[in-house]
Amino acid sequence: MTGNEAIAEAAIRAGCGFYAGYPITPQNELTAYMAKNMPENNRVFIQAESELAAINMVFGASAAGVRAMTSSSSPGISLKQEGISYLAGAELPAVIVNIMRGGPGLGNIAPSQSDYFQATKGGGHGDYHSIVLSPSSVEEAYGLMFDAFDLADKYRNPVMILGDGMLGQMMEPLSLKPGKVIHYPKPWALIGCQGRPANIIRSLLLKDGALEELNLKLQKKYKAAQEKEQRWEEQFTDDAEIIVVAYGGMARIIKSVIRQFRQKNKKVGLIRPISLWPFPVKAFAKQTRKKVKYLVVEMSYGQMVEDVKLAVNCSRPVEFFGRAGGAIPAEGEIIAAIKKLEK
């Protein structure tokens, strides 16, 4: 299965009842898979007239208590930002998949990681965060979709799956294990109010102090997520003198590189953030050895590197290497960047 198809299949198995999307490369296989398989499973698939329509349809479906999602790629995700901010403001669960491509603008269709800031720092207006998960393989993409729907319901918050074109397009073997699906009661949902007071879902709060109250509630929720939902993978960090930090598709290339260093007994390790927000600061807090240096590698010109610097609080050197615009850092370039740090 391709990464796109695995994400779609997992969504259906996780109980996604509503999908709306608008085509864009390199995530089209996801939409196509949903177009075929959602109706076959008695779920709703809508090819919306635009990205704006799609995200707002997701808002509506979610308000009605249904597990709802949309997917797109970078320029399309930009168009969805207003809706995502509204989802966060209205405290509605939703899953948004971004299979990133080169930017800015309409960019190109090659793999990229240039939407890290947009995904992890809010993206739309207002003081909010989406929970952001980044898969690095087709199998992980499948598994994280179950988590995405779970976290969305648990926190009543939008969750973003941040992949890249390479992950979306590539095929890998996958065993379709049943994932964990918890049904959360949704007493807030708009499903008809006969015999009870009407529920109201809105993000416009004009009453004195009401919006601050909502913001404080959101902040509390984000704090809880920061404590409980940090996820990451480590390789060889016990003795590593250089730790490479990379996520998603980039981390796979790093794994190949690290294998080469380890064959020569060079002490290079990996931290791969899986939750990009909340950022896994705990993974860095664990690294108390004095000698560690960090190299952040991204398919961007340096976005996650800022979070790594914050996580180590400038106590250790943090260097960066990256390429973007659809260019992918090559193994040779990364090896050179690591060797530079060895000196």
Add this chain to the structure above:
Amino acid sequence: MTNKIIIAGYGGQGVMLLGKIIAEAAMLEKKFVTWLPAYGAEVRGGTANCMVIVSDEEIGSPLITEADTLIIFNEPSFVRFKNQVKAKGIILVNGSLAGDTSQAKAAIEKIPFTDTAFKLGSIKVANMVALGAFVAKTGLVRDKTVLEVIEATVPKDKPELLRQNIAALKEGMGLVKQPGKIEVL
């Protein structure tokens, strides 16, 4: 052992399917595999390529900078990928359309994928001729497994198509001058 394969040709020559069949056969033989397509605006007549990695261990990057095996269907693809192969690697090239291949960096075997397919009655099975050649040349996957995958891939209501594909596979296997087990790492 890890084997990295780049397959390239015109869109419509069955490059992607060829890669998928190798990947699926290797998967059935319990190997780790990745299949990564070039997913640009590939159209029939344009260029297309895919990268397949088969390994005994978990695969890191699905991108290939230096391949063990190149399967090349036309001249532009040869020009583009001729330097992306290891010195000890193998280049299987479509003798019908490859043009000048004197600049090859690795051992080259020219096989008329297209002409052979044409003789078999369908130019579309050129990819199966190549697949046969690949199986015979590298021994990376067993012909039995490949047959299994082809049988599962061809629609059940098209027995003639299946027959053609299998004939092309066998023909391709027979065309390899020096069949062998792959030794490069």
